[in-house]
Amino acid sequence: SDNSYIPITQNLIRYYVELITREMQRALTSVLPTSAHFYEPESPEIIDAGEYDFIIVGAGSAGAVIANRLTEVEEWSVLLIEAGDLETDFSDIPFMHIYLQGLEMNWGFNTTPQTTACLGMWNRSCHYPRGRVLGGTSSINGLAYVRGNPLDYDKWAALGNTGWSYEEVLPYFKKSENARIQDADEEYHGYGGYWFVENHRPNNAHTAAYIQANIERGRRVVDYNGREQLGVAEAQINNQYGRRCSTAKAFLRPIQHRENLEIWINSYVTQILIDRNKKAYGVRLANRGQYFEARARREVIVSAGSIQSPQLLMLSGVGPADHLKSVQIPVVKDLPVGQNLKDHATYFGLYFTSNYTEPVDTIENYLRQYFNEYGPYTIALNSQALGFYQSHLESTPGYPDIEFLVIPANSSTPMIQRALHVTDEVYDAVWGRVDPTTMMCIYIIVLHPKSVGTITLKSNDPYEYPDIDPRYLSDPYDHDIETMYQGILLALDLIDTNAYRARNMSLLYAAPPDCRGFPFSSRAFWYCAMRQLTSNLYHPISTCRMSPDPEEGVVDPRLRVHGIKNLRVADCSIIPHPVSGHTNAPAVMIGEKASDLIKEDNLPNYKSLINEKLYKRHFYDI
Numbered sequence: 001s002d003n004s005y006i007p008i009t010q011n012l013i014r015y016y017v018e019l020i021t022r023e024m025q026r027a028l029t030s031v032l033p034t035s036a037h038f039y040e041p042e043s044p045e046i047i048d049a050g051e052y053d054f055i056i057v058g059a060g061s062a063g064a065v066i067a068n069r070l071t072e073v074e075e076w077s078v079l080l081i082e083a084g085d086l087e088t089d090f091s092d093i094p095f096m097h098i099y100l101q102g103l104e105m106n107w108g109f110n111t112t113p114q115t116t117a118c119l120g121m122w123n124r125s126c127h128y129p130r131g132r133v134l135g136g137t138s139s140i141n142g143l144a145y146v147r148g149n150p151l152d153y154d155k156w157a158a159l160g161n162t163g164w165s166y167e168e169v170l171p172y173f174k175k176s177e178n179a180r181i182q183d184a185d186e187e188y189h190g191y192g193g194y195w196f197v198e199n200h201r202p203n204n205a206h207t208a209a210y211i212q213a214n215i216e217r218g219r220r221v222v223d224y225n226g227r228e229q230l231g232v233a234e235a236q237i238n239n240q241y242g243r244r245c246s247t248a249k250a251f252l253r254p255i256q257h258r259e260n261l262e263i264w265i266n267s268y269v270t271q272i273l274i275d276r277n278k279k280a281y282g283v284r285l286a287n288r289g290q291y292f293e294a295r296a297r298r299e300v301i302v303s304a305g306s307i308q309s310p311q312l313l314m315l316s317g318v319g320p321a322d323h324l325k326s327v328q329i330p331v332v333k334d335l336p337v338g339q340n341l342k343d344h345a346t347y348f349g350l351y352f353t354s355n356y357t358e359p360v361d362t363i364e365n366y367l368r369q370y371f372n373e374y375g376p377y378t379i380a381l382n383s384q385a386l387g388f389y390q391s392h393l394e395s396t397p398g399y400p401d402i403e404f405l406v407i408p409a410n411s412s413t414p415m416i417q418r419a420l421h422v423t424d425e426v427y428d429a430v431w432g433r434v435d436p437t438t439m440m441c442i443y444i445i446v447l448h449p450k451s452v453g454t455i456t457l458k459s460n461d462p463y464e465y466p467d468i469d470p471r472y473l474s475d476p477y478d479h480d481i482e483t484m485y486q487g488i489l490l491a492l493d494l495i496d497t498n499a500y501r502a503r504n505m506s507l508l509y510a511a512p513p514d515c516r517g518f519p520f521s522s523r524a525f526w527y528c529a530m531r532q533l534t535s536n537l538y539h540p541i542s543t544c545r546m547s548p549d550p551e552e553g554v555v556d557p558r559l560r561v562h563g564i565k566n567l568r569v570a571d572c573s574i575i576p577h578p579v580s581g582h583t584n585a586p587a588v589m590i591g592e593k594a595s596d597l598i599k600e601d602n603l604p605n606y607k608s609l610i611n612e613k614l615y616k617r618h619f620y621d622i
């Protein structure tokens with residue numbers, strides 16, 4: 001909704017102040033579940049939930065889009081099943097995104113203990129947040145709208161995935177988008193879609209300095225979703241009038257009246273039902289202490305995300321035969337499910353001090369700004385700028401291998417320790433030295449990691465969380481850690497500019513205890529620090545990888561599971577090669593494209609319904 005229609009009364013402010021105080025406190029203290037057993041019904045009795053044309057598992061970034069597009073066909077009935085509950089007024093506030101990681105909207109996964117990264121985290125294990133709520137991870141994420149580089153999608157196509165080149169996917173990015181951004185390369189954006197993209201206002205002084213420092217170094221200010229990506233930019237974010245625009249808000253709310261759509265929330269799917277002819281015909285799910293089975297006349301579409309789509313396939317007998325046998329699951333189809341896990345390894349420990357102090361205001365005033373669509377509450381972690389860089393390790397023209405996410409003053413909160421699971425010792429040694437009002441932090445992101453991890457089952461119990469073993473920074477030739485190190489050098493070089501010198505920006509002495517034996521800021525020191533404080537940017541992909549070859553992948557380029565009829569996977573798990581960006585925009589694009597593939601395969605004479613009119617700017621009111 002447009003905030004400007006809401007009268008900003010004292011009662012409204014009081015309601016929000018109480019909400020924020022309560023939810024922040026809960027996030028800092030609540031204990032997240034370690035399994036999904038709370039869904040488990042006591043009785044094994046199964047209730048018939050009827051028949052639908054399509055069943056979609058997971059109302060996340062991709063699933064919500066698919067539910068919308070399939071119910072455009074009036075004669076089709078669609079059941080959308082989501083394990084989580086509804087979004088809240090609290091989750092709508094972009095600034096609160098980090099606190100959502102401490103609440104029940106987060107599944108609360110953790111990696112297995114690691115040996116090459118996450119060493120400064122509790123039990124050497126990184127936290128692995130994922131959305132358990134309508135809108136999925138788009139309802140708890142950091143809101144950055146970053147599609148990646150055209151060459152990423154051309155690589156997908158070059159791997160044999162016909163139909164996924166940049167030229168072929170760009171129309172789907174534009175189809176979903178409703179851009180309200182400045183200085184955009186307009187032909188690359190959509191202006192009539194469901195999903196809002198905005199800039200944040202006003203900018204923090206550190207953001208301006210960052211842009212200026214890069215200009216001094218000869219870099220350009222770009223629309224990173226447009227003509228060229230190398231360079232720096234103000235963030236484009238999925239806000240709608242300053243509020244979080246999750247895919248639930250964008251794609252489900254406007255169509256909730258459609259009679260051919262049923263949405264079941266708080267419903268946990270435990271199995272995809274596959275018959276003897278290897279045809280998927282429905283799902284079993286647990287809802288409010290009861291088992292149900294729903295049948296699909298046409299297809300089951302799994303959009304449960306990169307962790308739980310592979311989990312669900314494996315629980316249903318689709319996965320690596322040896323692994324399934326080891327957990328006593330009868331093998332329906334031997335496929336490399338859960339293999340090839342990749343993620344954007346990110347260094348979280350690079351802090352700088354400055355002579356600039358960002359003023360701190362009251363919650364009430366921040367809220368007044370929020371209701372008027374501006375100010376710190378309208379952005380996650382106050383993170384207003386990003387940069388895309390190419391180190392000497394990447395030679396393809398125009399193709400970045402490093403991203404910076406600039407986190408300026410007033411974004412460090414005690415929640416960071418809980419969100420990253422940093423040990424007390426490391427937290428005190430690093431964040432204990434950070435003055436939130438003056439600091440700047442740069443997250444260093446490896447865009448094309450070579451390290452490969454896995455998702456496996458711990459047992460055949462559908463309620464047990466899977467094993468997530470990402471193995472960050474583990475590739476045999478140290479490509480990932482060296483790329484990250486090059487990113488740190490780039491950041492240190494940037495500080496040595498007039499723009500930053502004017503702010504007296506300098507590297508914070510912050511050494512994790514295990515790295516104190518190395519000279520501060522030496523190469524050996526950074527290598528040590530990176531292994532301590534590298535976690536993920538929460539962008540897991542490739543666990544149900546798309547490939548025409550069933551030896552290499554799980555779904556074909558039409559997203560059909562190899563060897564199983566009437567079953568598709570459509571979410572980030574199908575991404576065959578990491579994008580030079582973030583994963584929410586690609587997930588939505590995948591949802592759009594999957595919907596068209598499904599329509600093509602199920603409607604006679606269907607031609608892609610992409611309507612050029614949708615891309616044209618129809619208003620511009622910022």
Ligand SMILES: Cc1cc2nc3c(=O)[nH]c(=O)nc-3n(C[C@H](O)[C@H](O)[C@H](O)COP(=O)(O)OP(=O)(O)OC[C@H]3O[C@@H](n4cnc5c(N)ncnc54)[C@H](O)[C@@H]3O)c2cc1C
Pocket residue numbers: 057058059060061062063081082083084128129130131132133134135136137138140141142143144145146267268269270303304305306308309312537538539540570571572573582583584585587
């Ligand atoms: C903290 C955080 C910050 C991030 N920041 C950004 C960002 O700034 N920009 C960006 O582009 N990306 C960001 N991402 C990543 C991005 O949001 C995700 O990659 C994307 O949302 C994934 O979409 P998806 O459709 O693959 O899965 P999801 O959106 O995770 O959807 C999966 C859905 O399936 C449901 N589900 C799972 N299992 C079952 C089951 N058995 N039964 C029923 N339902 C089930 C889940 O509850 C969930 O709703 C961030 C992620 C996190 C965690």
